[in-house]
Amino acid sequence: MTRRVEQVFRDRNLMLWGLLVTLAVVVWLSALITEFDFGDGLASFPRALGWLVANFVPNQRALNNLPSILNRLGETVVVSVMATVLAALLAFGLALLGSRTTRPHPLFTPVVRAIGSLGRNIPVVAWAMIFLLAFGQTFVTGLLALLLESVGFLTRSFLEITDETAAEPVEGLRATGAGWGTVVAQAVVPTLLPSLTSWMLFMLETNIRSATLVGLLTGTGIGFSFDLYYKSLNYPSAALVTICIVVVVLVLEALSNALRKVIL
């Protein structure tokens, strides 16, 4: 009996060490490939933080740019909301076509899943670089990039929710002889609306973070403001942009947490 227990512990330790050694080797290889020097990295971290505290602070002159920054930030927030809402509508349609409980034909499910996978597995940056060629430096480029990414994520989660929670009410209503439209409007939508909204809020948080990146690449919104000040070495203004983004993200996070508590 004792020997068995010892054996278990020895096996566990061996496995743990094996895992750690493999991990160390993979990390070492990754550092070789990316030409990253751990000493350099460790040394640069305090240096960069020191620089941050000393120079990356808004000053009086930066505050003059606040109206234009807030204007750009507003644009980014609006584009993120638009992408989220439009994506939610599309994803809901796709989920109805693909879910076990509501699909018109079983063949729709793999097609819907493939569309979702395509949307979310092509990074938002790649979508932005693709649409940049057709839509140029307008808000449409970012809107479409965020939209496709969101359709990908929301389709997957909406499908799962519809499969899991809509089955019973749908079956109940179908038994009364109700048609497809009635089933969707009276059973699916009311049952799912709270959790769909909660997912939308989550997606909105993600989109606001990604929108900065997309704006940086496509020359729109708050990303453009940051790029402008950063490249002209106007660090106090770039710092103000960063602070504005942080405030929006934190407020939105708090708001959607509070809403989620009430809704769900």
Add this chain to the structure above:
Amino acid sequence: MTGRIRVRRFGADSIALAATLTVLVGVTIGGFFLLDLKGLNLGQATAKMFHDLGIMFFSPGADHFTLPEMGWGLLFTLALGLLTTVIGAIPALVLGLLAARNLGPAWLSWLLRGFVAFVRAVPTVLWVLIFAVGAGLGSVAAVVGMTFHSFGYLLKAFSESFEELDEGTLEALKATGASWLSIVTQAVIPSSLAAITSWTFLRFEINFTTAVAMGAAAGAGGVGFDLFMASGFYFNLHEVGLLTWGILATAVMLEWGATRLRDTARVRS
């Protein structure tokens, strides 16, 4: 009169739900009128978009790089994602223990959570660009910036999984006089190992995508930089297509791995 009945029938939850949806839909509709198209012809641009997508997805090709070079770019980006995930996970694990409300002091938990909430609120690309001024462009800034953001994300995820540990188990171990360290190594870590693994792998999936972005937006190299050059410099749709296929294939593989890990974690627990 009807107003009164409605208020009774619909509780706070329906009102909040309706208000949220109304605001979101209102902003969306307003956006179409408010935002500036800068003289873009939407019809022409949409036609061009479909034309572009057709070329990209159905006739990918390469002029400015070879296939092995593209493979190297993908490997570089994967390596960047892996490195930043692991380096971020180690301090996140240690500090995550202190930030868990059932394991560390309340003030420290509050302090750490506040700090990482701030770290996470700054988009990764801004961290990389900010660190680039202090550390110079290139892989060091990308690694440090991405690591910092991963640390913030994983600390929150880890400490929340530690908090799910059964309060009774913790009490029982404390009653035997076990030290904090042995409680952690013998009970907390083993029982959250599945959650830790699946969160870390999920972050690896995110960091691959982020590494593509950092190549395109912060000069970190790899497949993201190739993509940026193909689209923004050479305007070569065939190349954009090939690179997108490569990124897509890698991301699908990673997602498959993450889903497998999550499912095994669910079965075990």
